[in-house]
Amino acid sequence: MFAAYWEVTGFNISYTDVQISVERKFHGSDDLWHTVDGYTSLGVADNTVLSGLSLDPGHTFRAAVMFCVVRVCTRPVHSNGVTVVPHPPVAGGINITYSETEISSQLEVAMDRFRDRDIPATSESYAVIERYEWSLIDPGLLTEWAPVANLTDQESQVLFKISFSRPLDFSKCRRLAVRGYNKVGLTTVVSADVRNCSAFDEIMVKPLFVIDATGSKIAQGIGNDIILEQNALWPMLDVDYPPYKNILSAVWPSLRHRKYKWAVVAGDKLDPTSHFKRQSLMTVSDPCALADVIKCGETGKEYVNVHFDQKEELPHGHRFYVCIHADEMEVTYEKWPTVLEEVNACSDGITVDLTPPSESSITIQGLIENVYQAYNRVGLATVITSHALEVDTTPLLSGQVSDGRSSASPQQR
Missing domain, CATH: 2.60.40 (Immunoglobulin-like)
Structure with a gap:
């Protein structure tokens, strides 16, 4: 489909017919065009929509309009052209x-x-x-x-x-x-x-000691415990939005101290700067002494499941951190003693998300029964269906023809 409109001023003789043709530009040329189809008689009109055309992707087309009295016509007046762009851009490296x-x-x-x-x-x-x-x-x-x-x-x-x-x-x-x-x-x-995440010769991405985790679902908003076998790897990625109100879980699979203090610390409702470096929440060696602690305890395993009953349920949209402490200690592996350094660490936090996304709507001004009409200062510019539209708002000169935009979506074919 190809749409065009025109305005005539300063024409002393009343014309009795308008004839229109579509021309295609030669690729790479400055102003070389050839006719796609012959002229079509429209009678007395100031706009038209031509269908049944083969508007090939990547080509530029323009309207050529002649104003006629009986068999005598003016020289063609041309629009500035429209390029058919039906595909998204091609990206590179x-x-x-x-x-x-x-x-x-x-x-x-x-x-x-x-x-x-x-x-x-x-x-x-x-x-x-x-x-x-x-x-x-x-x-x-x-x-x-x-x-x-x-x-x-x-x-x-x-x-x-x-x-x-x-x-x-x-x-x-x-x-x-x-x-x-x-x-x-x-x-x-x-x-x-941003940094090579798969690099191993020099590791660019170093996970935190404490990883937020979730278990399987029991019911809506209710989750199960996690289990980490001793010395096992944790195969799951860090969780940011757990869907449970009854439990918080975390793991620290790279540690081997076997004796830890832990605490759940309440944070802000939302942390929009979690991608920036921050100071550790562990300002003291005892996580139970931190401000805003809601639960704390001890464990001999490299994971924790913190349960909340109906009176303590985790509120939707609130943020929590799991912090741990382990004392420096010496352990012996076979015949070689190893010193395990003191650890004070926190997870990067989770935000409790108990609800699905809310529905919304999309409104396009001027959209009537899937037909979008766009206007500029001189009237109807173009008509397409269900697609974004750019309108040329340049004032029309005497006898000028406009196709309404410099590039066309697939629906204009």
């Missing part, structure tokens, strides 16, 4: 350099420019991309999507920097995601480790 000081950190990003897969001319393929956004992930979103600022184009790459007010915490794998938009609103996301 991304390289990240991380640096930090005691009080700040920075990412230097070099990324292949996003492009359109259907446009063979490189510069035109890049020109379809409108903007980029970034977020930290792990793999869930750690930060809201933010626009990439101070972007530098360097031939086939773009360069930019992201600064933080604090150093990042690498007890988990932190990744940077970049989302690119083309001019019809289709997106592609590319991501990479």
Whole structure:
């Protein structure tokens, strides 16, 4: 489908017919076009929607309009053209350099420019991309999507920097995601480790001693105990949002002290800065002496299950930490004595989540029965179905034809 409209001013003779044709631009040319189909007579009209056309992806099309009196017609007046963009952008590689000081950190990003897969001319393929956004992930979103600022184009790459007010915490794998938009609103996301999460020669990501965990589900909001066999590995990732109100669990599988003090410490309802380095909550060697302790105890195992009865149920949306202490001690493995250092450590915290996401709705202004009508200062610009639309708001000149936008979604075919 191809839509166009026009406005006629300063025309002294009343025309009796409008004829329209669609032209396609040659790739790589400045202004070379050829006719897709012959002219169609519209009668007296100021807009039209042409269907049954083969508008190939990646090609630019424009309207050619002639105003006629009987068999005499003006020279064609042309719109500025619309490029068919039915596919999301194509992403390439991304390289990240991380640096930090005691009080700040920075990412230097070099990324292949996003492009359109259907446009063979490189510069035109890049020109379809409108903007980029970034977020930290792990793999869930750690930060809201933010626009990439101070972007530098360097031939086939773009360069930019992201600064933080604090150093990042690498007890988990932190990744940077970049989302690119083309001019019809289709997106592609590319991501990479901020530090190499799989490196082993020099370990870049070092898990915390204490890992938050959850057991199996018994009923809605009710969870089971966890069990960690002695000297066994814990195969699960750290939990951020347990769905239980009756139990908190944690493990510390890398320790071998066999004697620990533990405490559950209440925190803020939400911690939006969990991806930054922080000072340890363990300001004293006895976790039971910490502020905001709600339960504490001792164990000889490398895990704990802390139960809460109906009067103590964990409230939805509240945050808790599990902290432990182990004294320095000497143990003997076969014939070799080993000193186990004193440990004071806390988990990175969990937020109790007892409810499913709430429903919401999407509202598109001007959407009527799946048909979206967009207007500019001079009237109807274009009509498409169920897709983002960009409208050219440049005032029309005398005899000018507009197709309403510079790039088209699949629904305009």
